[in-house]
Amino acid sequence: MNHSKQPAWLDNAVFYEIYPQSFYDTNADGIGDFQGIIDKLDYIADLGCNAIWLNPCFASPFGDAGYDVSDYYTAAPRYGTNADLKRLFDAVHKRDMHLLLDLVPGHTSVEHKWFQESMKAEKNEYTDRYVWTDSVWEEPQGMGCLRGISARDGSCAINFFSNQPALNYGFYNPRRPWQQSMDDEGPKATLAELKNIMRFWLQMGCDGFRVDMAGSLVKHDEDGKGTIKLWQNIRDFLDKEFPDAAMVSEWGEPDKSLAGGFHMDFLLHFGSSHYNALFRCNKPYFSKTGEGSAREFIAKYKENLQKTNGRGLMCIPSGNHDMDRLSRKLDTDEMKIAFAFLLSMPGAPFIYYGDEIGMRYVENLTSVEGGYNRTGSRSPMQWDKSVNAGFSDAPAEKLYIPLDSAADRPDAASQLADESSLRSEVRRLISLRLQNKALQSHAEIAFVQEGYPLVYTRKCDTQQITVILNPAAKEAVVENVSGKLLYTVGGEVTLKNGKCVIGGCSAGFVEN
Numbered sequence: 407m408n409h410s411k412q413p414a415w416l417d418n419a420v421f422y423e424i425y426p427q428s429f430y431d432t433n434a435d436g437i438g439d440f441q442g443i444i445d446k447l448d449y450i451a452d453l454g455c456n457a458i459w460l461n462p463c464f465a466s467p468f469g470d471a472g473y474d475v476s477d478y479y480t481a482a483p484r485y486g487t488n489a490d491l492k493r494l495f496d497a498v499h500k501r502d503m504h505l506l507l508d509l510v511p512g513h514t515s516v517e518h519k520w521f522q523e524s525m526k527a528e529k530n531e532y533t534d535r536y537v538w539t540d541s542v543w544e545e546p547q548g549m550g551c552l553r554g555i556s557a558r559d560g561s562c563a564i565n566f567f568s569n570q571p572a573l574n575y576g577f578y579n580p581r582r583p584w585q586q587s588m589d590d591e592g593p594k595a596t597l598a599e600l601k602n603i604m605r606f607w608l609q610m611g612c613d614g615f616r617v618d619m620a621g622s623l624v625k626h627d628e629d630g631k632g633t634i635k636l637w638q639n640i641r642d643f644l645d646k647e648f649p650d651a652a653m654v655s656e657w658g659e660p661d662k663s664l665a666g667g668f669h670m671d672f673l674l675h676f677g678s679s680h681y682n683a684l685f686r687c688n689k690p691y692f693s694k695t696g697e698g699s700a701r702e703f704i705a706k707y708k709e710n711l712q713k714t715n716g717r718g719l720m721c722i723p724s725g726n727h728d729m730d731r732l733s734r735k736l737d738t739d740e741m742k743i744a745f746a747f748l749l750s751m752p753g754a755p756f757i758y759y760g761d762e763i764g765m766r767y768v769e770n771l772t773s774v775e776g777g778y779n780r781t782g783s784r785s786p787m788q789w790d791k792s793v794n795a796g797f798s799d800a801p802a803e804k805l806y807i808p809l810d811s812a813a814d815r816p817d818a819a820s821q822l823a824d825e826s827s828l829r830s831e832v833r834r835l836i837s838l839r840l841q842n843k844a845l846q847s848h849a850e851i852a853f854v855q856e857g858y859p860l861v862y863t864r865k866c867d868t869q870q871i872t873v874i875l876n877p878a879a880k881e882a883v884v885e886n887v888s889g890k891l892l893y894t895v896g897g898e899v900t901l902k903n904g905k906c907v908i909g910g911c912s913a914g915f916v917e918n
């Protein structure tokens with residue numbers, strides 16, 4: 407296993423994910439921009455977040471909200487210029503914060519110049535930049551394809567939507583004449599270009615990358631060996647040129663991702679993590695009904711801990727631009743306990759913009775920019791009670807996505823002024839994490855009790871904390887806990903003679 411050094415700042419990083427379209431619009435065009443993010447950095451810092459993941463902000467026709475890049479080296483004009491993005495990096499660093507850009511290495515937009523060139527019948531520099539078969543009648547097996555649109559005779563593999571042709575990093579075991587190996591010239595040139603892109607933004611001042619579909623690069627690579635090797639190659643490059651760059655993968659298999667030299671991997675809402683069982687199913691574990699189960703989630707989590715030699719380092723997000731809002735299934739009190747969990751687990755926590763105020767999933771929206779059912783989780787941030795919830799001065803019909811129209815929609819300004827609000831709770835929980843090393847990214851975790859309540863200990867060289875979470879409405883008793891009650895959420899939590907009595911929908915943090 408590759409144990410590359412972690413950038414020190416990752417240990418106590420608490421991320422805020424910004425979907426730039428919907429965050430804050432300063433030029434009244436109905437869409438967020440870099441200046442808007444700069445203007446709101448103090449809000450993010452006040453919440454306690456010290457790091458940002460910015461969704462793709464590069465030139466794109468926005469068929470998939472920017473995950474279809476048409477020029478990796480140029481900021482999307484709708485957000486500003488490269489110089490504005492650099493100003494954002496500087497403003498972030500001035501506050502001792504860090505920023506990860508979203509790197510999309512697996513595919514481009516069909517409008518990318520590379521793809522346009524690769525569609526030509528004549529051989530050129532980009533002929534092998536994408537995964538093409540050598541006859542339009544042959545489809546690349548198991549990948550979906552684009553065909554019948556090029557003078558070139560062949561079908562081009564896609565990586566996600568059909569407007570996202572797959573970049574060519576080679577096949578693990580090439581079996582057909584058109585399948586190239588990782589060491590062929592085409593795949594090698596793609597990899598070299600990926601490093602150029604990373605170098606370009608790291609030199610400008612970004613602090614690393616969240617990597618989209620990081621496990622998807624080498625084709626027919628069932629157990630990930632080729633893709634791991636590819637990322638190790640990138641790790642060597644980073645170790646030499648940018649040792650402080652942080653790398654977080656959207657992979658969902660931390661043993662593979664960490665072996666590839668990533669510092670942390672995301673826990674995903676699809677695949678085998680059972681993440682949805684906690685927050686996003688019919689009977690979520692964090693619901694007061696107490697009918698959910700975290701068992702399968704924990705079993706999988708433990709399996710991953712083992713596979714990574716105790717270094718699970720899985721980032722658990724409150725939500726993201728691909729899944730339902732946390733508040734779709736949980737009420738405010740339940741979300742407070744969910745955040746007590748999210749902010750006390752190993753790996754850096756990620757808070758999706760607006761989750762800290764319990765923003766709602768906006769129902770029944772028409773898809774915007776390839777959002778489909780995800781569109782409802784991408785609506786404009788609700789800053790205050792003014793026009794357009796303070797998001798933009800544009801006419802309401804020009805907003806990128808319609809706002810939540812509910813009269814009682816939550817907003818940041820009201821919650822800032824209310825000590826009992828979700829935002830205030832999240833703020834206190836972040837501060838608890840930042841003040842206690844045992845709650846941070848690298849401290850160990852051991853599960854003590856599953857079911858209701860859920861009990862686990864977090865431990866570092868200097869401190870141990872027992873976390874007791876009782877999302878169910880019913881009071882519960884936990885035996886064999888002693889120490890100092892550091893912090894509580896929700897109802898009453900008492901600690902006496904090695905016994906903890908914890909109210910319904912409550913959480914307690916005990917320093918042992």
Ligand code: NOJ
Pocket residue numbers: 470473510566618619656727728
């Ligand atoms: C994962 C991203 O989070 C999602 O929004 C996107 O549509 C796909 N990858 C394709 O890039």
